[in-house]
Amino acid sequence: MLAHRTASVTVTLRNSCRACWLAVPGLVWMALFFLVPLGLVFAVSFASRGTYGGIVWEFTTANYVDLLHPLYGKILSHSLWYAMLTTACCFVLGFPLAYMIARSPARWQPVLLLLVMLPFWTNFLVRTYAWMILLRHDGLINHVLVSLGLVATPLELLYTPTAVVIGLVYGYLPFMVLPLYVAVERLDPLLVEAAYDLYASRWAVFTRVVVPLTMPGIVGGCVLVFIPSIGSFITPDLLGGARSMMIGNLIQHEYLVARDWPLGSAVSFVLMAVVMAAVVLYYRQGDRSAGPVERR
Amino acid sequence: MRRKAVGLRAVSLLVMLFLYGPILVLILYSFNAAHLSMAWRGTTLKWYAALIHDEALLAATANSLVIAVVSTIGATGLGGLLAFGMEGMSRSRQQLLEGSLVLPLVIPEVMMGVALMLFFVVIKLPLGLTTVILGHIVFNLPLVTIMIWTRLRKLDPALPEAAADLGADAWHTFRYVTFPLLRPAIWGAILVAFTVSLDDFLVTFFTAGPGATTLPLKVYSMIKSGVTPEINALSALLVLVSMGCVALSLQLQRREV
Numbered sequence: 001m002l003a004h005r006t007a008s009v010t011v012t013l014r015n016s017c018r019a020c021w022l023a024v025p026g027l028v029w030m031a032l033f034f035l036v037p038l039g040l041v042f043a044v045s046f047a048s049r050g051t052y053g054g055i056v057w058e059f060t061t062a063n064y065v066d067l068l069h070p071l072y073g074k075i076l077s078h079s080l081w082y083a084m085l086t087t088a089c090c091f092v093l094g095f096p097l098a099y100m101i102a103r104s105p106a107r108w109q110p111v112l113l114l115l116v117m118l119p120f121w122t123n124f125l126v127r128t129y130a131w132m133i134l135l136r137h138d139g140l141i142n143h144v145l146v147s148l149g150l151v152a153t154p155l156e157l158l159y160t161p162t163a164v165v166i167g168l169v170y171g172y173l174p175f176m177v178l179p180l181y182v183a184v185e186r187l188d189p190l191l192v193e194a195a196y197d198l199y200a201s202r203w204a205v206f207t208r209v210v211v212p213l214t215m216p217g218i219v220g221g222c223v224l225v226f227i228p229s230i231g232s233f234i235t236p237d238l239l240g241g242a243r244s245m246m247i248g249n250l251i252q253h254e255y256l257v258a259r260d261w262p263l264g265s266a267v268s269f270v271l272m273a274v275v276m277a278a279v280v281l282y283y284r285q286g287d288r289s290a291g292p293v294e295r296r
Numbered sequence: 297m298r299r300k301a302v303g304l305r306a307v308s309l310l311v312m313l314f315l316y317g318p319i320l321v322l323i324l325y326s327f328n329a330a331h332l333s334m335a336w337r338g339t340t341l342k343w344y345a346a347l348i349h350d351e352a353l354l355a356a357t358a359n360s361l362v363i364a365v366v367s368t369i370g371a372t373g374l375g376g377l378l379a380f381g382m383e384g385m386s387r388s389r390q391q392l393l394e395g396s397l398v399l400p401l402v403i404p405e406v407m408m409g410v411a412l413m414l415f416f417v418v419i420k421l422p423l424g425l426t427t428v429i430l431g432h433i434v435f436n437l438p439l440v441t442i443m444i445w446t447r448l449r450k451l452d453p454a455l456p457e458a459a460a461d462l463g464a465d466a467w468h469t470f471r472y473v474t475f476p477l478l479r480p481a482i483w484g485a486i487l488v489a490f491t492v493s494l495d496d497f498l499v500t501f502f503t504a505g506p507g508a509t510t511l512p513l514k515v516y517s518m519i520k521s522g523v524t525p526e527i528n529a530l531s532a533l534l535v536l537v538s539m540g541c542v543a544l545s546l547q548l549q550r551r552e553v
Contacts (some may be wrong), residue, residue, distance in 0.1 A: 016549040023381025023393075026374040026437055032433045034400055037411035040418060093314070096307040103304075114546065119315050123495045126531040127517050130318035132519070133325060133528070140321060143334040173315065231404025233498060238519060248406040254500075255410050265414075268407045279402055 045265035053259030098180035183217020367432035409502030423505035446507030447481035
């Protein structure tokens with residue numbers, strides 16, 4: 001009996017190890033084409049730039065020192081500002097929607113969630129371009145405003161920081177709604193009723209009952225909006241002007257236009273550090289199930 | 297809650313309008329006969345007709361399809377094997393892999409793009425279709441692995457055990473029990489990988505050489521070089537294609553075993 005058990009354990013072990021090998025090709029692929037390139041960027045961020053572009057392998061921290069220059073500092077700080085503003089706007093727009101979905105009849109919930117997610121799955125360029133049609137000098141919004149006589153001359157809407165934030169909010173709103181929905185759905189409606197019964201004002205119910213109890217969803221949603229916003233390239237590139245350049249545009253500029261790869265690499269690692277800080281915040285919050293990937 | 301309902305509904309409706317309005321305007325204006333004007337000059341299909349005769353656009357579409365098909369096959373093969381491999385591992389190793397696989401998905405795409413470009417330049421692999429395909433597999437592989445692994449983990453362990461009790465060996469258990477149960481997840485993953493590859497701009501932007509223009513690269517250059525109504529028609533088509541792919545994928549994943 002005992003011998004039989006040992007044998008079967010050995011068989012399972014050997015089976016499982018045989019199965020483990022299946023993971024090897026995929027892991028090798030990711031190591032070769034993901035980790036090695038990232039390591040290369042890290043290494044290059046400490047190298048020097050050649051006279052005609054290219055990389056000279058001499059160790060220097062000059063690239064990171066260069067980033068302290070006010071010009072770069074400005075791009076970094078207003079990227080942070082746009083990303084935070086986007087996150088705040090997504091929260092303000094996303095919370096009522098998430099709350100409404102979570103409190104609607106159960107059979108409607110998957111349909112409503114799908115409606116929120118569907119625009120996210122259309123091409124990002126196309127979605128950004130749609131806003132160009134609306135915001136252009138001769139675009140739909142100006143056309144309507146002028147026709148109605150609300151403004152005498154068309155407003156400058158496109159190529160402004162406002163356009164960038166609108167585009168980012170539009171692009172990443174679904175990331176806010178899903179975790180908030182999960183959190184609100186778990187919130188017992190009786191707790192809200194109880195607060196009202198105790199004569200709490202609407203604001204007090206929101207700030208002292210709803211917000212604390214849905215905090216994991218709020219943090220999750222904010223991080224999930226902040227991460228792609230801070231790293232965005234297409235939105236500021238198409239909707240923003242020269243003065244609303246973000247970190248992503250700076251990286252592209254250093255790599256493809258200025259051909260200063262070491263500096264571009266240093267900028268990349270600053271961006272990665274910001275993103276990683278946000279990821280750590282997300283996992284610290286601990287509520288793994290509030291993630292966007294899987295919610296049946 | 298009753299007292300909140302009206303306001304909530306109104307705000308939710310406005311947010312939905314915000315989400316769908318721009319896309320609907322885009323599709324509507326792809327049928328506008330006016331050139332570059334927002335005034336409505338009658339309905340036309342001429343912008344769609346113009347697309348069919350745009351040789352460069354057709355070539356870009358062909359490139360996009362080749363890249364999407366090959367990278368989807370590659371990512372599904374490697375990612376599927378990775379998911380099966382994970383099943384035999386200890387829980388702690390599984391968690392480590394789950395965590396690491398999220399990294400390529402959260403890292404800014406622009407950074408993945410420059411990293412791959414730098415890597416290909418350093419190893420002296422000329423930029424072109426091949427490098428784009430290699431790059432697309434990198435972001436699709438974790439996606440596929442996570443989707444298949446999520447389903448694999450939810451499978452009732454009693455089912456393969458029952459197969460083993462009935463005398464099936466490892467291969468037959470896989471072939472006749474596990475694999476059929478996973479089929480919806482695998483098809484779902486294939487469609488998602490295909491859509492993501494077809495829509496990708498940034499990684500392609502950095503890893504494509506001059507000869508490997510894809511549909512999104514073409515759309516980008518059309519948007520950048522000046523607005524013509526043909527982009528509206530092309531955009532409307534792209535919206536329909538990606539929404540169709542996603543609807544199909546969701547349908548497949550929802551099918552319960």
